[in-house]
Amino acid sequence: MAEEEVRLFRTWSSPFALRAIWALELKGVPYENIFENLSSKSQLLLQYNPVHGKVPVLVHNGRAVCESLVVVEYIDETWTQNPLLPEDPLERATARFWAKFGDDKVMQSIWDLVQKGREEQEAGLAQAIESLQPLEEILKGKKFFGGEKIGFLDIALGWLSNLVPVFHEITGLKLIEEERFPLLSAWMKDFSGFPTIRETLPPHDKLVTKFRAQLEALRAKSRSQQ
CATH class of the missing domain: 3.40.30.10 (Glutaredoxin)
Structure with a gap:
């Protein structure tokens, strides 16, 4: 190897x-x-x-x-050491389902929200929160989506742990708060604090600068087309 x-x-x-x-x-x-x-x-x-x-x-x-x-x-x-996907076929299929849900529903609803103007964000926030609710449910009784250790679904949803705080800072909107999502909030801390993950995360401030500039460019383009 x-x-x-x-x-x-x-x-x-x-x-x-x-x-x-x-x-x-x-x-x-x-x-x-x-x-x-x-x-x-x-x-x-x-x-x-x-x-x-x-x-x-x-x-x-x-x-x-x-x-x-x-x-x-x-x-x-x-590389079969430290398997990421569950061994059970149903559990594997379930992990793939939620990974696709994360990309198609959760990520899309959050990105749509972040791009909206202030007057449109209330409805978008409700939609984004609704998409996050199933993730809170499937974390019940578990530290990670993979159980007691990081697995495939944790990796698939790991973007939440570093990008949601960035979007919080840029928009002022609180998507994942401990009061509403205690399990998801705890998972974000545990996942992003895990040494292997923490050491590979891009700098928060640099991400804020990048996404703020990207959003300003998108909004300027949208205004010019109106």
């Missing part, structure tokens, strides 16, 4: 690339980071991911694997 070539094409801030990083780190797999500038993509990135040209891309012995959750599953199946 130590002689294998493992390279990860990523950006410094991508929450999707973090999924691959966390899986590799939790497995103890040595890898090389290849940092990309998505406004000027390298030919290698376009070669390895010609369909979308996005990160992350995992290159293992010259063969590319794309899409973050697919990459995490590939890592889990290739």
